[in-house]
Amino acid sequence: MTAAATRTVARISGLGKQFGDRIVLDGVELDIHHGEIVALVGRSGSGKSTLLRVLAGLSDEHCGTVEVDDRFALAFQESRLVPWLSVVRNVALGLPDPRQRRHGAHRARAVLDEVGLGRCADVWPLTLSGGEAQRAALARALIAEPALLLLDEPFGALDALTRIAMQDLLLRLFDEHGFGGSSQMRV
Ligand SMILES: Nc1ncnc2c1ncn2[C@@H]1O[C@H](COP(=O)(O)OP(=O)(O)OP(=O)(O)O)[C@@H](O)[C@H]1O
Ligand SMILES: [Mg+2]
Structure with missing residues (x-):
């Protein structure tokens, strides 16, 4: 495995997100490395789009740490x-x-x-x-x-x-x- 293959392009730790009383994300831990394909699988309403919006910086007011490579699309x-x-x-x-x-x-x-x-x-x-x-x-x-x-x-x-x-x-x-x-x- 090369160094490039292990470079982290997104790092999420202890991510929590709620809308009003509804907790949508709770304690999410996820590292994505260069060259990886990661699929988020879950029921409708389970928070997949919310997680992507947090990764894309389109959602404020969440707790935890989110670090994302600047060059995302x-x-x-x-x-x-x-x-x-x-x-x-x-x-x-x-x-x-x-x-x-x-x-x-x-x-x-x-x-x-x-x-x-x-x-x-x-x-x-x-x-x-x-x-x-x-x-x-x-x-x-x-x-x-x-x-x-x-x-x-x-x-x-x-x-x-x-x-x-x-x-x-x-x-x-x-x-x-x-x-x-x-x-x-x-x-
Ligand atoms: N801006 C918002 N304000 C209030 N509630 C929201 C908002 N965005 C999402 N939600 C709620 O958060 C929950 C997760 O929504 P999200 O869109 O992340 O689900 P999803 O897993 O992508 O679902 P689907 O598979 O149907 O696309 C849903 O219950 C949704 O109603
Ligand atoms: Mg969705």
Whole structure:
């Protein structure tokens, strides 16, 4: 095992989160290392999305320690593309720096090619099928070459065959990119 394979990209210790009286997360311990695929499995309402939101810094007021590699990207259950921007400009939004975003079309087209959507670069998001929209959202998450890719059931709304194709695509991209790179941690 290499040093890169053991680098920690997320470290959660003693995490607790409640909404009013409802305790959703209680004493969660989780380390995620570079190169690992971690699946959160639980009943509806058990707190999976809440945990991802905490990891992505979208949820305040929790207890415990949460350290996350700065270079993370998040894809949601719905594609959440901006309807008034072309697909390629939506993908460029995944770049962290606004100047990079303005000049990021070339890179965005390359990532769209990778997810098999090169021909849709210049169309409006509303003209995409559900699976195409999810691939565009995946491209937006991948464009910054994240160290940690957080996926909240992004293929849940797709039919079974499309979902299998998307899972295969994701595994291929994971093999190619490893979603690795940085050890910056945000606390
Ligand atoms: N902003 C919020 N305010 C109040 N309660 C919330 C809020 N967000 C989530 N909850 C509650 O926290 C619990 C966990 O929700 P969460 O969305 O994390 O579940 P989940 O495991 O992702 O479920 P699913 O599999 O259905 O997506 C639910 O009971 C939900 O109603
Ligand atoms: Mg959820």
